[in-house]
Amino acid sequence: MLEIRIEKTTKPKQKPENSAKLPFGSIFTDHMFVMNYDEGKGWHDARIIPYQNLSLEPSAMVFHYGQEMFEGLKAYKTDDGRTLLFRPQKNIERANNSNARLCIPQIPPEIFLDALKAVVKMDEDWIPTAEGTSLYIRPFVIATEPHLGVKASSSYLFIIILSPSGAYYANGFNPVKIWIEDDYVRAVRGGIGESKTGGNYVASLKAQEKAHDGGYNQVLWLDGVERKYIEEVGAMNIFFKINGTVITPQLNGSILPGVTRSSVVDLCKSWGYPTEERKISIDEVFEAFQKGQLEEVWGTGTAAVISPVDQLKWKDHLMPVNPGKIGPLSQKLYDTITGIQLGKIEDTFHWTLEVK
Amino acid sequence: MLEIRIEKTTKPKQKPENSAKLPFGSIFTDHMFVMNYDEGKGWHDARIIPYQNLSLEPSAMVFHYGQEMFEGLKAYKTDDGRTLLFRPQKNIERANNSNARLCIPQIPPEIFLDALKAVVKMDEDWIPTAEGTSLYIRPFVIATEPHLGVKASSSYLFIIILSPSGAYYANGFNPVKIWIEDDYVRAVRGGIGESKTGGNYVASLKAQEKAHDGGYNQVLWLDGVERKYIEEVGAMNIFFKINGTVITPQLNGSILPGVTRSSVVDLCKSWGYPTEERKISIDEVFEAFQKGQLEEVWGTGTAAVISPVDQLKWKDHLMPVNPGKIGPLSQKLYDTITGIQLGKIEDTFHWTLEVK
Ligand SMILES: Cc1ncc(COP(=O)(O)O)c(C=O)c1O
Ligand SMILES: Cc1ncc(COP(=O)(O)O)c(C=O)c1O
Numbered sequence: 001m002l003e004i005r006i007e008k009t010t011k012p013k014q015k016p017e018n019s020a021k022l023p024f025g026s027i028f029t030d031h032m033f034v035m036n037y038d039e040g041k042g043w044h045d046a047r048i049i050p051y052q053n054l055s056l057e058p059s060a061m062v063f064h065y066g067q068e069m070f071e072g073l074k075a076y077k078t079d080d081g082r083t084l085l086f087r088p089q090k091n092i093e094r095a096n097n098s099n100a101r102l103c104i105p106q107i108p109p110e111i112f113l114d115a116l117k118a119v120v121k122m123d124e125d126w127i128p129t130a131e132g133t134s135l136y137i138r139p140f141v142i143a144t145e146p147h148l149g150v151k152a153s154s155s156y157l158f159i160i161i162l163s164p165s166g167a168y169y170a171n172g173f174n175p176v177k178i179w180i181e182d183d184y185v186r187a188v189r190g191g192i193g194e195s196k197t198g199g200n201y202v203a204s205l206k207a208q209e210k211a212h213d214g215g216y217n218q219v220l221w222l223d224g225v226e227r228k229y230i231e232e233v234g235a236m237n238i239f240f241k242i243n244g245t246v247i248t249p250q251l252n253g254s255i256l257p258g259v260t261r262s263s264v265v266d267l268c269k270s271w272g273y274p275t276e277e278r279k280i281s282i283d284e285v286f287e288a289f290q291k292g293q294l295e296e297v298w299g300t301g302t303a304a305v306i307s308p309v310d311q312l313k314w315k316d317h318l319m320p321v322n323p324g325k326i327g328p329l330s331q332k333l334y335d336t337i338t339g340i341q342l343g344k345i346e347d348t349f350h351w352t353l354e355v356k
Numbered sequence: 357m358l359e360i361r362i363e364k365t366t367k368p369k370q371k372p373e374n375s376a377k378l379p380f381g382s383i384f385t386d387h388m389f390v391m392n393y394d395e396g397k398g399w400h401d402a403r404i405i406p407y408q409n410l411s412l413e414p415s416a417m418v419f420h421y422g423q424e425m426f427e428g429l430k431a432y433k434t435d436d437g438r439t440l441l442f443r444p445q446k447n448i449e450r451a452n453n454s455n456a457r458l459c460i461p462q463i464p465p466e467i468f469l470d471a472l473k474a475v476v477k478m479d480e481d482w483i484p485t486a487e488g489t490s491l492y493i494r495p496f497v498i499a500t501e502p503h504l505g506v507k508a509s510s511s512y513l514f515i516i517i518l519s520p521s522g523a524y525y526a527n528g529f530n531p532v533k534i535w536i537e538d539d540y541v542r543a544v545r546g547g548i549g550e551s552k553t554g555g556n557y558v559a560s561l562k563a564q565e566k567a568h569d570g571g572y573n574q575v576l577w578l579d580g581v582e583r584k585y586i587e588e589v590g591a592m593n594i595f596f597k598i599n600g601t602v603i604t605p606q607l608n609g610s611i612l613p614g615v616t617r618s619s620v621v622d623l624c625k626s627w628g629y630p631t632e633e634r635k636i637s638i639d640e641v642f643e644a645f646q647k648g649q650l651e652e653v654w655g656t657g658t659a660a661v662i663s664p665v666d667q668l669k670w671k672d673h674l675m676p677v678n679p680g681k682i683g684p685l686s687q688k689l690y691d692t693i694t695g696i697q698l699g700k701i702e703d704t705f706h707w708t709l710e711v712k
Contacts, residue, residue, distance in 0.1 A: 024504070024505055025415070025503055025504025025505045026415075026502070026503050026504070026505075028414075028415060028502075032414060051414070052414075053411045053412060053413055053414075054411070054412055054413075054414055055409040055410070055411050056409060056410055056412070057409055057410075058384075058388060058407070058408075058409075058410055058496075058515050058517050059381070059382075059384060059494075059517060059519075062418070062419065062554075063418065063424055063426075063496060063498050063554075064424070064426050064494070064496060064554060064557070065554050065557040065558055066422050066424065066553065066554020066555045066556070066557055066558040066559075067554070067558045067561070068419055068420070068422065068554075068558075070419075070420050072504075101562060102558050102561065102562075103558075103561040103562060103565060136504065138415075138420070138504055140414075140419060140420060142419050146382070146384075147381055147382050148380070148381025148382070148428075148492065148494055148519060149380055149381045149382075149524065149659075150557050150560065150561075150564070150590055150591055151561070151564070152561050152565070159414050161414050161415060163415075163504060168505065183546060184546050184547075185544050185545065185546030185547045186547070187547075188541055188544040188547070188580040188581075189541070190539060190540050190541030190580065190583075191540075191541045191542070191543075191544070191559055191580065192555070192558065192559045197422065197555070197558065198418075198419075198420060198421050198422020198423070198424075198554065198555060199422045199548070199553070199554060199555020199556070199558060199559060200422070200555070201420070201421040201422055201506050202421055202422040202423045202424075202458050202459075202548065202553065202555060203422075203547055203548045203555060204506065205423070205458065205459040205506070205507070205508050206457060206458075206459060208506070208507070209459060209508070224544040224546065224547065224580060224581070225544075225580070225581050227546075234506055235506055303505075
């Protein structure tokens with residue numbers, strides 16, 4: 001067990017109303033977990049302290065060279081009062097894969113998990129229970145060495161903050177419209193696309209702006225080399241159901257290996273759908289649409305769980321898929337995953353972890 | 357003129373020894389420039405204050421989504437006591453190009469220039485004069501809105517810090533060995549490669565580590581699509597002199613438009629060298645080497661000005677170019693540019709700007 005120093009807040013904040021209208025990611029709980037890394041000393045001084053500002057030198061490397069890694073997962077409160085995490089080990093594993101690519105030191109998985117459990121336990125009362133809400137958990141690492149010049153930092157902070165949150169998309173579990181981008185590129189093989197790090201997200205803002213201006217919610221990225229193969233959506237992986245088969249782009253180094261993606265693949269297979277992780281081109285999708293075989297499209301991600309897509313726009317082509325409706329498989333996936341997360345459906349895959 | 361509130365330090369720090377051994381980018385002066393941006397208010401509250409830590413919420417967007425932009429330029433002290441900046445307008449223009457790509461608000465160029473001049477003037481006594489030293493200036497913008505969720509921030513800080521610095525490479529103006537990377541990729545067309553932003557640098561660390569382990573100083577990147585065309589070095593643009601002609605990769609969207617690069621192109625042309633900005637493949641370079649026509653290779657950047665390259669390593673091929681020696685054109689470029697920067701050579705191009 002990790003030794004964690006605990007300093008409780010003396011000024012507990014007012015908790016937000018337990019309402020389905022909670023915003024996403026802008027309210028934070030009373031406490032946060034913090035741990036330091038210094039070259040020669042390793043990770044040390046694990047502590048839970050009142051949520052507070054960070055004090056960093058303006059030359060701290062995170063402000064200049066983008067050495068930052070983050071994760072995102074959720075805690076849920078069951079009807080019988082238990083607190084559940086959804087597949088935290090997957091996030092920890094991905095965090096360390098990102099760390100390796102970004103030259104950030106590894107965080108021992110058991111320490112990471114202890115930290116997650118301890119901080120969630122501390123602020124357990126903040127977990128909202130209204131429809132579609134949960135406690136969003138944001139672990140992240142930033143480079144803190146005060147130095148200008150490109151190299152890996154010699155010091156870091158590992159922090160976990162908690163945000164009681166509602167729906168990620170303003171419209172909740174409702175169909176989204178997706179813009180397929182063929183000018184801007186988010187990531188390329190050999191780059192940092194499969195790492196969860198700031199650089200990938202700032203690269204996406206310009207196309208997101210373009211999509212919003214055109215009346216679309218999200219951007220679907222094509223590969224950076226041939227601009228032809230489907231990659232992923234802004235903060236989601238993407239699935240197509242074509243003529244009975246479920247297809248999602250394979251993990252190729254430039255897309256994020258989503259935890260929800262992996263869960264959806266397992267579920268679809270367990271339900272007997274032919275399920276393929278492979279290269280899929282935008283032309284194949286368009287052709288399926290033209291033939292009337294594009295049955296469902298949905299995005300998967302921790303924030304929104306399942307996002308049914310009811311319209312794709314690619315160049316001059318509009319592809320309405322179930323306009324205004326939620327496809328039956330999208331609905332079943334949403335119900336099953338949120339059911340498991342909330343302890344309402346039997347967790348045959350052993351995906352949830354109770355925080356005790 | 358920009359109105360700048362000034363708060364002078366009451367505890368001036370001890371200045372470092374004026375020595376050629378000054379480190380690069382780790383000592384900072386007494387003051388810094390800070391200005392806020394808030395949606396609806398624009399840029400406001402310009403101030404020069406004592407160099408101090410920043411206090412930011414852990415949810416500040418810069419820690420998560422990489423919305424950060426930086427610049428780098430230098431101030432020099434001439435023998436007759438004047439303070440000169442080198443082409444600051446070019447850095448300001450590039451900063452705003454980066455800002456546009458990163459969805460960061462534009463900084464009015466005249467405000468940017470006023471800020472640069474004011475803060476450099478304030479800490480003018482910190483400009484070192486020993487051989488190879490200067491005052492390195494680091495303007496940067498970070499996203500400060502406390503919010504989790506991918507979008508452009510609604511608030512920012514624009515900061516300028518100053519670092520009296522020596523040589524960027526430990527070995528000063530001496531030949532460097534370069535490793536040509538053909539696995540990792542730094543940037544791709546359609547991405548953020550031509551912006552000066554953290555994401556590009558963190559992406560480069562892993563290959564830099566590989567190069568260092570192999571005994572090389574720097575990485576030369578190939579293009580992300582065909583992995584064939586020369587892009588740039590870690591923090592420098594690259595030039596080849598082949599059979600009398602000076603060649604540098606053209607600005608293509610994925611490399612940084614270097615200020616030193618532009619100055620070197622102008623100088624080489626003014627001296628009558630055929631000078632080409634165009635695509636150049638690694639095969640072309642290797643072929644020139646084999647034919648004995650690869651006369652000189654050098655990197656260009658603010659930090660090191662000119663870095664003569666004496667060895668290139670590409671896959672199993674070693675290309676020693678003037679081993680251990682500095683080519684005559686590299687030497688002439690270094691002498692001319694640093695001569696202009698220090699006010700020792702007539703500035704026929706009007707590149708320097710005196711801070712009064
Ligand atoms: C770029 C990107 N792709 C996919 C996902 C989905 O991953 P997960 O299901 O683990 O949340 C996310 C984030 O959450 C993401 O940021
Ligand atoms: C990636 C990269 N390329 C090239 C350069 C050279 O640009 P400049 O000559 O403006 O310093 C730099 C930085 O200074 C850089 O970071």
